[in-house]
Amino acid sequence: MAINNTENINTWLSHLHEETKFSISVDCVIFGYDEAALKVLLMDCNMPPYEGKKSLIGDLLQKQETTDEAAKRILENRTLLTDLYLEQVNVYSNPFRHPLGRVITLAYYSLINIEDYENQIVDAENKQLEWKTLATIDDLAFDHLEIVKDAYARLQRTVREVPIGFSMLPKKFSLIQLQNFYETVLDIELDRRNFRRKLMALGLLIDLKEFQDNVAHRPAKLYSFDFEKYKQKKNIGTLNFEI
Amino acid sequence: MAINNTENINTWLSHLHEETKFSISVDCVIFGYDEAALKVLLMDCNMPPYEGKKSLIGDLLQKQETTDEAAKRILENRTLLTDLYLEQVNVYSNPFRHPLGRVITLAYYSLINIEDYENQIVDAENKQLEWKTLATIDDLAFDHLEIVKDAYARLQRTVREVPIGFSMLPKKFSLIQLQNFYETVLDIELDRRNFRRKLMALGLLIDLKEFQDNVAHRPAKLYSFDFEKYKQKKNIGTLNFEI
DNA sequence: TTGCTTTGCGTCAATTTAACACAAAGTAAT
């Protein structure tokens, strides 16, 4: 038994060598919502053969950090925002996906409120990053287009089940804005009146008793999302958040 | 521009060194369904300090394979079955999760029909692997308990949206068996009559015109799942598979 | 004051879901 253990460990150790060690990068698909369009934050890729193309924002995993920490680090470095929503998407491990050698990447996606961002986002060389409308993205460096598609599919699924969309909206929003958001992300049309009914029935919106101004029509009521009540309801199991 | 590229590449290359390379393992949560219980295939862990505990079945990622290929290899080696359902769960990257050094693991889960398995499954040392009822698993080596929980949560979500459950059932099954399966996996109770109605309405079950035998009561009709029709309907977009 | 645009609400029909009871098919026991 003891011998067995030792053998087993030695087997393991012998495998833990250079040959089976890999560089790991963490790439972030940062979604933002603005002007009724879903956007993704991209940087210029200047690595052959992908010069001139855009790529996701990422970095290599460092020695003592978890992948979650790496994703958080990358995001905070770039956006200067904290407490961002982060979710793992997938691992991309094609041996030839990276021109400089084998790099396995773990993709995350994140949602940010473009209002908060205020154009401060730059890359490592201080070049401005660019928000690109998701629908217009058709070519990216590496396998990043596939990653973006997977992340979007995941976002579409998650946004219906969990109120993550509120991270992408202003703190104060109108029901119409909220509806537009769901219509954009899910790529469907919703009936205004039925949408309102459903959302109000959830009981998770706080009526701020405030209104839009500077609009050439009836101003809309503003709401915020009641994260506290959401947590409570979720814990009790009372919740059926389903858009 | 050219200089920029070179710099950039050098920056990358300098990072692609030993310090930021990691061993990667692929661990499989193999679910099986039998006797109205959901089970997980486990092996004995004889690595200190986890001697005596059970662990998931896994292996190190090899130099030229993708993680999907690694998961498939591991599964086929152990179960001797091919064409198994496989889905990525999550990456587990705590630097101290493995006693022999940093090993980042990617978990997959898979579903197999215990009938097909016929007790042939052995580990690398030819020791019989063990099916353990999910509900009774409360302690595993490494962070494998967390992995099993995550995989189960993922299974619960996916099983409602995609007909993956049929991989875990006999090819010929009764509606009651099917209902029991969903009740077990989702941990809910379903009304027999409403369940039947819903399933029949899907139009994806083939009535085999066969019946159970050797049962001390009215024998149940047997069905099989119409994978062909499912693919068709899915492609046309006619489908609403929602248990 | 009128017209324009967008917000906000209520109703009604259609669909879906939930709850429920009883007959039918077979085996086992007498």
Added chain:
DNA sequence: ATTACTTTGTGTTAAATTGACGCAAAGCAA
């Protein structure tokens, strides 16, 4: 062969949810 027992298989009805739709209200602009 009759009866008891167990499990399968089906239909009906009320309640809840969803979908479709029209119209009044609020504000700005002309």
